[in-house]
Amino acid sequence: MLSVNLRGIAYPASPMHEPDLNSPESIQAMDHIRSILKFIGEDPTREGLLETPKRVIRAMHEHYRGYAMDPADALARTFTEVEGYDQMVLLTDLDIQSHCEHHMVPFVGKAHIAYIPDGRVVGLSKLAKVVDIYSKRLQVQEKLTAQIAEAIQVHLRPLGVAVVIECRHFCMCYRGVHQPRAWTTTSKLTGIFLKNLATREEFLRLIASRGRAND
Numbered sequence: 001m002l003s004v005n006l007r008g009i010a011y012p013a014s015p016m017h018e019p020d021l022n023s024p025e026s027i028q029a030m031d032h033i034r035s036i037l038k039f040i041g042e043d044p045t046r047e048g049l050l051e052t053p054k055r056v057i058r059a060m061h062e063h064y065r066g067y068a069m070d071p072a073d074a075l076a077r078t079f080t081e082v083e084g085y086d087q088m089v090l091l092t093d094l095d096i097q098s099h100c101e102h103h104m105v106p107f108v109g110k111a112h113i114a115y116i117p118d119g120r121v122v123g124l125s126k127l128a129k130v131v132d133i134y135s136k137r138l139q140v141q142e143k144l145t146a147q148i149a150e151a152i153q154v155h156l157r158p159l160g161v162a163v164v165i166e167c168r169h170f171c172m173c174y175r176g177v178h179q180p181r182a183w184t185t186t187s188k189l190t191g192i193f194l195k196n197l198a199t200r201e202e203f204l205r206l207i208a209s210r211g212r213a214n215d
């Protein structure tokens with residue numbers, strides 16, 4: 001089994017492009033942000049807030065960059081020279097930094113991904129890239145989990161994929177039910193992870209043995 005723990009490793013950098021702040025869409029969006037500032041009781045013309053609409057647009061461009069990326073591209077290049085390697089490939093502690101589609105506030109945590117190759121493997125960073133692409137969109141954790149597993153299953157065609165995601169949701173921590181310590185765990189299993197109990201248990205044991213991703 002190949003296991004890679006990414007705890008403490010910098011989040012994989014993605015190409016960042018500056019948004020065109022002069023486009024009609026950006027100008028309109030900045031107007032809307034001024035309206036929201038007024039709505040919360042602020043004065044968008046005061047000095048401290050003059051540049052805020054621009055900053056918010058830039059931040060949104062980063063938070064939602066996943067819409068401009070296709071996981072099929074990330075998983076297009078696979079390798080068949082694996083010297084007969086046919087055991088589990090496991091990546092743990094990939095950072096999740098996403099935004100919930102219900103409140104547009106962050107949810108953050110970790111993803112753990114395993115697959116069992118069927119003659120083909122993919123560069124490990126490409127799995128992190130798939131996580132990045134889907135998490136940089138408006139999401140619900142259940143959908144994010146399923147999308148990551150589905151993309152790997154469809155494009156890499158392994159014998160099976162397992163994805164577990166553990167997150168804290170700011171919409172639960174700092175508003176609503178105010179449960180700052182609550183973790184949400186979701187999982188999606190395909191192929192051999194569903195059919196073979198021993199494979200599933202091996203995966204779950206390896207995930208459990210690394211402890212809660214609360215650092």
Ligand SMILES: [Zn+2]
Binds near residue numbers: 101102103104
């Ligand atoms: Zn929410």
